[in-house]
Amino acid sequence: MNSGSPELAVVVIVHGRHEHLRRCLSSLADQVLPATRVVVVAMADDRAGALAEPTGAELGLPITLVAMDADPSRLPLARARNLGVAAADSANLVLLDVDCLADPFLLQRYADAMSSPRPPGLGSGPVVWCGPVTYLGPNARVDLPGSDPASTPRIDWQMVRSHRAPHTARPDPAAGALVPGTDLRLFWSLSYAITAADHAAAGGFDEAYEGYGGEDTDFARRLGTAGGGICWVGGADAYHQHHPVSRPPVEHVEDIVRNAALFRARWGSDCMTGWLEEFEGLGLVRRTGDGWQTVQGAR
Template identity: 30%
Template sequence: MSFSVVTLVKGRKKQLQNMLESIKQGSRLPSEVVIVWMEGKSEQSSVEDDDLNIKQIYIEKGTLPLAEARNQGFRNTSFNSVIFLDVDCICSPTVLENLLAHLKQKTITSAFARYLPYIPFSGDYALTEADAYAHPKRAQLKAYEPLPHKKFWSLVFALYRDDFNEIGGFDEQFTGYGGEDTDFAERFNKLGFSFSLVEDEVLHQYHLKYSPPLNYVSAIVENANLFHTKHGYFPMYSWLQAFCQKRYVAFNANKNQFEVTRRPTLADINAVLSTQPY
């Protein structure tokens, strides 16, 4: 079965190289890998690989256009089966094959993820998998059975081309970080799609993260308000609450939306740096 892999990247060339190395060690090689760079073309935003058919696309915007980048990546695929991979993923040798084997019409198929506390020197799954940690909120999920759509994540998922088109792709009104994947899940759920996991995994390479993610406060607030207008509830609610408690954000009851009231400084952001791998 021919299939496409789509990944997005901004400033994480080493993680991308590790991901590509892990793909090449897998039991099924993709027919193409579509890389969407969310930055301008340069030596640091380009890769070459003689063993993989790579397409590279560039979106030059100041924001983090995740929804647009996923849609652009999809539009540049050539095959009916499409796997989206986060650039931080190191694939197990069998995860791509298992995702393909369990693809069904109107089903979004995903895999488990464990988290590495570092960026490996290589993408060799066997050398790093013993160091990875399960996410405590996802470790108990069951494979091969329908899961609540809100458990969907865009870290790793597979679907058919016609199904992506029926869902309508990702809503490009969401810009920056947050909300676009939950919106995608709400829309596929309303269309009667199911979501399930295969008994396989990817390893997530470490990157800096903040708890709560003050580095994305403006985008999270804007995207949460947009999401509310579409679906009637606020996503990322624990983050919004944390922002309110720290008085960076307030809820405007008259407008029924959240508003940024104070911009975090670099020192504020650094103070909430998380040491957790997930």
């Protein structure tokens, strides 16, 4: 452990997934390096806000709640992250998806990475520090045996770690290793660390993106434009709790078409092309010159 590790605040944005939120907070209570503050941004979700503060009190977590008005049908994820960063009022930040369980060493690994000399090749621009993410299956048990269902779940880390299988699309360095990346397109906001100064240098998340898709890829472009980079942090593991998904995410087709058009207008290139082509095959969208539009009456 690095005795000079910086203090870290954690930002979690949420709408629904209330049991996932309780387990996410439980994982943060198990950290080797405690968070100085845990900001929960509840997007159009009074119940999440009502859960966060008593759960934090039960776990001994310093919770700051940000209640955010929003249209539940088109959640402003980018704006929520920016609000969370501002409310954290911290020089060093970890942003964690509500679906993620933070391994007990996650904050320590991120703090050590941020306080270490920069690895050669990372440059001097803003940096996102990213750890491995394992997607847990629907039958993965995460609670300690005998947990009281009326209380906040406590995590069975031996069991959770037995499922470790980081997503193969991204690097998985040895614990404690720092590996500069070359492809900013691999940035996901599921789990990453950044300084408040670097968040500002990249311009934050573009709040024009609303609903599902595009804001992470746009943030990576903003980071690259600012001369920034990505560094993979070995051992900063997060475990994504299972929830049902559509493949492709047909319930988000309107958001994806809108946000893809915004991305092309911003950057002159495409994003989310794989999903759009799958939607096209299902008759949900059609190409219009360089862009896409939804097919009326297709759903």
